[in-house]
Amino acid sequence: MRNGYHIVVCGSIVPDPLQTLEPIETPGGPALKNEMMLPAVLDPWASHALYEAANLASKVAGSKVWLVSVAPKAKLQQVMMTVAQKVSFELVAVDGPASGFGDAYGVAAILADEVQSIAGLDRSRLLVFGGWESASRGAGVTMQLVGERLGIADQFQGVDQITTQADGSFEVLERIEGGRHQVSMCSGPPALLGWATGNLPEPRNNPQVGMANMRTVMPALQRAKAAALAGSGLRFLSTTPPKQQRQTRIVKNRPVEEIAQEIVEWIGK
Amino acid sequence: MATAISAAPETLHTLPTDLVRQIQWRFADRYDLQMLIQSVRAVARGPVARLVAAGGRNSHEWTEQKSELLEYFDKSGITAVFMEPEQGGFIAGPKNLALALVAFELAWVDGGAATGSLAGCLALAPIHERGTPEQRDHYMRLAAPAQPGEERRPWRGAFCLTEPIPYVGVDTGMLNGKLRVESWNPGDEPILHVEKRGRFITNIGFANFVTAAVDSADPRIKGSCMVILEEGDPGTFDRGTPTRKLVHQLSSTGDPIFSLRIPASRIVGGYDIKDGVIVPRFSHSEVIEAVFRRTRVTVGVMTAAKLLSAVEPIIRYQRGRFRGAEMATPGSIRYELGLQQREDALHRLVDVWAAGEASASLGFAASRLFDELDPIEREIDEQLTQRGITGARARMKIFREAWDEAVKLLDLPAYDAQRAKLEADPMLRFVQMDSLADVLCPATKLWNTGFGSQMMREAVSLMGGYGITEDCPGFLGHKWMDSQLEATYEGPEAVQRRQLSVTMTNPVFLAQFRNWVREMREIAATHPGTGACTLATAMLLWLWSIDHLQHTSDADGSKLYHSARQGVTFPLADALCWLVAARCQILDVLELERRGGEDAALADGLHGLLNFMSDLCHVQTARASGEAGRICAELVFGYNRHPAWDAEGYKSCYRAEDLDELESIMPGIAACALDVIATDGSHAGKAGPCAGCAGLQQFQVLRSRLDICLTGCRLAKDRAAEAISKIMIPEALDYPA
Known part of the structure; x- marks a missing residue:
């Protein structure tokens, strides 16, 4: 890839997985007990x-990373204090709900709009990344819907590896049954990759990276637009962890x- | 199954989040510090906790596993916290709060790891505070972690004070290190010889350089100073044997021996040559005063972290105590609440939590104060240097001259026209802040660690036998032991009390203290649930007592308040610590109320959180006021001799026959008579006639009022206890145990 990729990562926040997660009913639909008060992390x-x-x-060389996130901005700011130290990126923040009970259709609409509004984004170099699943409530379709709205036909889900070629094409490994991977070749951007776990360890915190990122993260949080999820008639009959x-x-x-x-035997019981 | 939202009264829902702490401890606008915390936390609750859980504390030696922590410190930014951005750091400006937060996060898991990280800063601190620009640049750059692309290992430092054995840690005016002139050729820099034996020196197992305090043993060198020793210097750089500590095993400690030749340029702060004598620009005590008054605060913050870190493991232990037993079936009170169905378990945990909040509030208030003080101190330093005023005594004279004006400013009403002019004077601002720092620093070190270690014992006891095992979640047993060292190193409790006994009588401090009484009353008017009114009364009582003791003699005519009378000065210092800690705690809750409402992330549970935090304040102010009242009463009455059944004592008694006559004139008077001597000389069987309170009536009124001011404090404790029994905690601790 001569000029590098424009990689847009879509991701929001979820309650810290160590917390007690107890669904409750609210006038606005289901929610987690004390969700706003629980510490949050970027969705794994x-x-x-x-x-x-x-x-x-x-x-x-020449590549750039954006992180587009729909979340309550005050909580997103807290999460950024860790995430911003991991890797370099530019934040695009939308002040909206991050509940696991939101409608994937509405979330995808907001995300796609935000991706399209990124100044200087070159579609011919665009790779949209996101989680294949979510740690809050895996609707499992959000990234597909974002891709559809962006008109990206080349989509890969459950991705564990991407290997780029000099001509801009890349090989993708997607998870399939039996612990195996499906190998695909893609001629190049634009493409959408919904990631499984990948192969990389969590980068260590680096305050120097954090300080550099914060030059754009804080302004992005300050100018985050408020966005409400459009009602789509989604209704939950019951919720249970x-x-x-x-x-x-x-x-x-x-x-x-x-x-x-022993684990195999235990699972089989 | 989903559950419906209840309409229960507002109380605490979850443990306080990072956002809550950012607001309380005033760094909600400092994302550099917020990131630092996350970075340090990842190290503390990751590699540090894993090492402790794996038994890393079971050896005194500096092992490879312990050494690996240093690399984690480097990569996470912990090592660089102390440096300026141009020296390889990432935080600009004063760093007292930053260092306190680092200590807090590391000590949340292990005090030794915190001490190890801070000891490196301590070694650099003399150079940072009093070093020449060349010394600062050289050693800061050496100690900064390697930048990307650099191939070097950062230098590690150790700080070596050490008074003559066996008086270790008691008198910092006496040194065992000696400095002589080894050679001094005309026109060349003198070469010095250092002889120094250190004891309990942190980081010595791997230090590349040591900042050591030495005294002159040569007529060609004047006084004492600090010098920088390097491991490659010619001579002996013996790290000694590791100290067999029972605590803080993740820090390296030993008793080194140095016999080295160094150039005179290694004298911290440089030197002048006057009449053929090397005159260091700073004595060792001038250097360490500048250093310790800052670093001691972080030690106090470490013990605060231990107390607050104990809350979650104790709640989890209490609730799960009976689970698995036949009688404790899911859904039963015994199963759900465990030990928390008992009031005592909850009340004791409230005490631990309240003490943790107060000590953290005090420690962070002190560190913030030093952040404010640092630039003003430098400004004043420059002003005085330009005026040719050098030397500690000359400077102190200037400061004393400013005291009157500073007190005048503090006593002025808020609307007074003179206020703006006086407030703009940097010297007045300096003496005001300096007087406060002189109290808050030793108070933090003394109270946080001393009372903190007592409360850590309480925390351990709340875990039953589990508390004193290596498997105790949160490593509470280790923390209890560690807190005892924190009460000792960097100046033991006696040193802090000694300092307070001097600084708390500074009129500038006392003027501020008087204003705090008013401040607490005003707060009480709008926030009665905080216990601020009780605290105000206790403060008045303390003020009355110190004034009384300063102007009174004991039964033998000996002056009560003077430096050698530690039985008077030290307890008064203890009482003051209780009061300032409780005040800081209240102010933090008010800040949470003020700024918490502006934050959407806190909106949901803010009211309940404030209710709970206010109740903790009330509990703590009651305890603090009770302690202060008890101490003051002992001192005010305790130095008067109790009347005896002798001629002098009889003067305050009625004679039975006199009383009979009086009864005929004033019926009922006999019932009011305390002590009566019968016609045969007999009297009631007790120690003597009851002691009077001549001249102490005002104290009695205040003390009585203080007791009544405790009204409601136990109701607050009940509420806080109930809140703890309902609080939602995570499924598991976020670090291994």
Whole structure:
């Protein structure tokens, strides 16, 4: 890719996964108990997408990364204090709900509008990244809808790896059943990639990167437009958190094979 | 299943978030500090916590695993916090609050890791505060972590004061290090010889340089100074054996021996040559005063972090205490609340939490004050230097001359026309802030660590036997032990009390303290639930007591308030610490109310949070006022001799026959008579006639009023306890244990 990619990552915030998540009914529909007061993190799926975007940008000269995020801006600001130290990007913030009960259709509309409004964005170099899933409530369709609205036909979901070629084309590994990957070749941008976990570790915090990012992050938060999700008639009949079962034992010095075997047996019960 | 929202009264919903703390501790507008916290937290609750959980504290040696933490500190920005941006840092301006926040986050998990990181700053601090520009640039750059593309390891430093053994840590005026002139050729820089033995020196296991305090042992060198020693200097740089500490094992501590030759340019702050004598520009005590008055605050903040970090693990332990037992079935009160169905468990946790809030508020208030003070201090330094006023005594004389004006300014009504003019005077602003810093710094070090360690014991006890195991979530047992060291190093409690006994009588401080009484009454008028009114009364009582004690003698005619009478001065200093901590806590809650309402992210739970925090204030002010009242009463009455059944004592008694006569004139008077001597000389069986209170009536009125001011404080404790029993906590602690 001669001039580098323009990589737009779409991602919002979710409650910190260690928190107790208890659905409640509100006049506006379902919500999580005390959600506004719980500490939040960038959605882990979107985080993978962001780290992969930054990694790709660092390898292809001239590339640039944006993070487009729809979230309550006060909470988004808190999350940025960590995320902004990880990798370099420019934030595009929209002050809106980040609830897991929002309608993916409405969210996608806002995201697509924001992507289109990014000044200087070159569609011929555009890669739209995002999470294939979400840690709050995985509708699983948001990124597809964003791609459709942007008119991007080349879409890949459950992506674990992208390998770029000198001519701008790239190879994509998408997860399929049985722990295997589907290998695709894409001739080049524009394309949309919904990321699974990728292969990169979480970058360490680097305050120098953070200070550089903050020059654009804070102004972006200050000028964030308020956006409400359009009502689409979506109605939840009931909400319940996933069932969890914890059986903890402390066992030391056990071979990995035996641990794996026991897990398989446990799952099969 | 989803649950419906209840219409219960507003109370605390979740543990205070980062946003809450940013507002309370006044860095909501500082994203550099907010990022720093996240960065430090990732290290503290990641590699540091993993190392502690893996038993990293079970050795005294500086191991490879412990050494790896230094690299984490470098990469996360912890090492560079102390530096200016041009030296490789990323925070511009004063860094006292930044360092306090770093200490807070690291100590949330492990005090040793916090100490290790701070000790590097401590080593640099003499150079930063009093070094020559060349020394500052050279060592700061060496100590800054490598920038991208650089191939070098940052230099690590250690700070070596050490008074003569065995009086370690008691008298910083006596040194065991000696400095002599080794060679001095005409026209060349003198070469000096340093002999120094250190004890309990942090970071010594890996330090590349040491800032050491030494005294002259040569007529060609005047007084004391601090010098910079490097590991490559000719001679002996022996790191000694590791100290067998029971605490803070993630920091390296040892007893080094130095016998080195160094150029005279290593004297911190430089030197002049007068009449063939090397005269250091700063004595060692001038250097360490500038250093310790800042770094001691961070130590106090560390103990505050321990207390606040204990809250979540204790709640989780209390609630889950009976789960798994046959009698505790899901849905039952025993299952859901566990130990929290008992009032005592909750009340004690309220005490721990309240103490944690107060100590954090005090520590961060002190660090913010130093951030404000730093630039003004430099401005005044420059002014005095330009006027040719050097030397500690000459400068102190100038400051004392400004005291009267500063007090006048503080006593002026808000609308007075003179106020604007006086407020614009940097010298008056300086002496005002300086007098406050002289109190808040030792108060933080003394009260946070001393009372903090007591409350950590309480926290450990709330975890039952689990508390004193290595498996205790939150490492509470370790933290309890660690807090004892924090009460000791960088000036033990006696040193802090000694300093307070001097600084708390500064008229500029006392003028501010008097204003605080008014301030608390005003707050009480709008926020009665904070206990501010109680605190105001306790402050008045303390003011009355110190004034009384300064002008009174004991039963033997000896003056009560003077430097050698530590039985008077030290307890009064303790009482003051309680009061200033409680005040800071109240002010933080008011700030939360003022700015919290502006933040949409806090809107949901702000009212309940404020209710809870106010109740904690009330609990803490009641405790603080009670302590202050008890101490003052002991001092005010305690130095009067109790009357005995002797001729002198009889003077205050009625004789039975006199009383009979009086009864005929004034019926009922006999019932009011306290002590009566019968005709046969017999009297009631007790120590002596009851002591009188001549001249102390005002104290009695205040003390009585203070007791009555405690009205409602236990109701506040009940409310806070109930809130804790309902608060939502995370599923698990966010660091391993």
